[in-house]
Amino acid sequence: MGFFQMLVQQLLNGLSQGAIYALIALGYTMVYGIMRLINFAHGDVYMVGAFCGFFLTADLHWPFPAALVASMLLTSLLGMIIERAAYRPLWNAPRLTMLITAIGVSLFLENLFIVLVSPDPRTYPAGVLPQHTFQFFGGVRFTLNDVLFWGVTAVLTFGLQFFVQNTRSGQAMRAVSFDSDAASLMGIDVGQTVSLTFAVGSFLAGAAGVLIGTVYQIDPLMGIMPGLKAFVAAVLGGIGIIPGAVVGGLILGEVESLVSWAGFSNYRDAVAFIILILILLVRPSGLFGSTAKEKV
Amino acid sequence: MLTIDKLEVSYGAIRALHGISLEVPDGSIVCLIGANGAGKSTTLKTISGLLRPRAGSIRYQGDEITHWAPKRIVAAGISHVPEGRRIFADQTVEENLRLGAYSRRDRAEVAKDLEFVYELFPRLRERRKQLGGTLSGGEQQMLAIGRGLMARPKLLLLDEPSMGLSPLLVREIFSIIQTINRQGTTILLVEQNAYMALGVASFAYVLETGRVALQGPAKELASSSEVRRAYLGG
Numbered sequence A: 001m002g003f004f005q006m007l008v009q010q011l012l013n014g015l016s017q018g019a020i021y022a023l024i025a026l027g028y029t030m031v032y033g034i035m036r037l038i039n040f041a042h043g044d045v046y047m048v049g050a051f052c053g054f055f056l057t058a059d060l061h062w063p064f065p066a067a068l069v070a071s072m073l074l075t076s077l078l079g080m081i082i083e084r085a086a087y088r089p090l091w092n093a094p095r096l097t098m099l100i101t102a103i104g105v106s107l108f109l110e111n112l113f114i115v116l117v118s119p120d121p122r123t124y125p126a127g128v129l130p131q132h133t134f135q136f137f138g139g140v141r142f143t144l145n146d147v148l149f150w151g152v153t154a155v156l157t158f159g160l161q162f163f164v165q166n167t168r169s170g171q172a173m174r175a176v177s178f179d180s181d182a183a184s185l186m187g188i189d190v191g192q193t194v195s196l197t198f199a200v201g202s203f204l205a206g207a208a209g210v211l212i213g214t215v216y217q218i219d220p221l222m223g224i225m226p227g228l229k230a231f232v233a234a235v236l237g238g239i240g241i242i243p244g245a246v247v248g249g250l251i252l253g254e255v256e257s258l259v260s261w262a263g264f265s266n267y268r269d270a271v272a273f274i275i276l277i278l279i280l281l282v283r284p285s286g287l288f289g290s291t292a293k294e295k296v
Numbered sequence B: 001m002l003t004i005d006k007l008e009v010s011y012g013a014i015r016a017l018h019g020i021s022l023e024v025p026d027g028s029i030v031c032l033i034g035a036n037g038a039g040k041s042t043t044l045k046t047i048s049g050l051l052r053p054r055a056g057s058i059r060y061q062g063d064e065i066t067h068w069a070p071k072r073i074v075a076a077g078i079s080h081v082p083e084g085r086r087i088f089a090d091q092t093v094e095e096n097l098r099l100g101a102y103s104r105r106d107r108a109e110v111a112k113d114l115e116f117v118y119e120l121f122p123r124l125r126e127r128r129k130q131l132g133g134t135l136s137g138g139e140q141q142m143l144a145i146g147r148g149l150m151a152r153p154k155l156l157l158l159d160e161p162s163m164g165l166s167p168l169l170v171r172e173i174f175s176i177i178q179t180i181n182r183q184g185t186t187i188l189l190v191e192q193n194a195y196m197a198l199g200v201a202s203f204a205y206v207l208e209t210g211r212v213a214l215q216g217p218a219k220e221l222a223s224s225s226e227v228r229r230a231y232l233g234g
């Protein structure tokens, strides 16, 4: 393979990892947008999604598409429960209280799963998905799995964009994100809208968890690193901005892939945090964030 | 139409309203005037359900609405145009207006009211595709009032609609407030611009540090020496 083929290969690999970051980052950004909370438990919701998919396919022998959808529904339910049980009672408390609670929820979910399913890594059953490798352009490869990652991510992100822009609930979400008191005065039920936001964000994280389970081992702590990186992706794109989260996730996936290719794979995880520091120094509102304040 | 009885509201340990009582008769314009920090906005926020009172009651058309959620209060016909306009700057003028009708399902009637708001504020029609945040201060106030009307309220709560506007615009806004009232909407108007407010209202209350200090027909208050000294500059 020539240099150019290898570059394309790395970019394709990065795209698959980036898709996962993007799906998780969307939940961070939506929850931040609506209640100014960095939901540190979000990476663990992704982990729970991966385990739902595992038990549905390995133990109940469900076909993959059914397991994927059911896991997404289960994680959205989990998201709503977390919001109701842990965050709603703190609505009038200082933000820091909620942030610390989020870390608590994260630790709770990780340890709960260590107890429930043991800390051992699991692998999705072989043959849960048909295997196929495509080759083009003088040796560049991608698999059916990659196609699934790209396809699911594309459908979900465009679906989300449509939902937020064109439905009544989406309109309510945008209004609450912008100004929750003003939204209340329009007759929008803010509590219900926040609940829906957690459901949608967790739905997407659940999808990411099941997708990753088809290629990597899963374990109860698997959500920590992708959770942090997806947070970086959300900040990179401009926290609170939906398209920003997708672009941020894809960029992060690509950068990691290129850094590994350049021979610095030991620094793969550090790159995300270097990006975080740079973006906070140079452009804290993110790539898509406006630096201008709105008119008074 | 609206009767408030001994309403007490606090922000944590800070008591903002110390038991105020007031009455808004059906079809009238009642104004609530007073200095900054007197508790005017707090009163409106409590009526619309954004704040929970510690004590007292709010009755509206025979219902005790004191502990209703904002959503239910809007659906019952009370629309609150908040201080500082609070329009959705990232959405277009028309999207803002449609959000005002969020609680309604009667699409055909909503379309009629949209038309009505555009007739009332032709400038909003010209700018309907523009983002709310790009409007001038006066246009934003028109948008905020128009958005409030989209709920088709029976009672409209207006919090300092003249704030930050040029005298010419203030007169325009006040004349529109009278038009809205003539078409059958009852109005509770909060103002620091006491002179203008007393000109359009039939009855007025003066708030001072969370208490009703004075009340009476607007004409009488406008000529009372106390009010003239404190709020009308002599």
Ligand SMILES: Nc1ncnc2c1ncn2[C@@H]1O[C@H](COP(=O)(O)OP(=O)(O)O)[C@@H](O)[C@H]1O
Pocket (backbone or CB within 6 Å): B011, B014, B015, B016, B034, B035, B036, B037, B038, B039, B040, B041, B042, B043
């Ligand atoms: N969010 C808040 N937290 C604490 N105190 C508040 C808050 N809002 C208003 N207050 C206090 O309540 C009192 C009444 O305020 P407000 O109703 O806004 O007055 P007005 O609208 O008449 O200017 C003031 O003393 C103000 O400082």
Ligand SMILES: [Mg+2]
Pocket (backbone or CB within 6 Å): B037, B040, B041, B042, B083
């Ligand atoms: Mg005020």
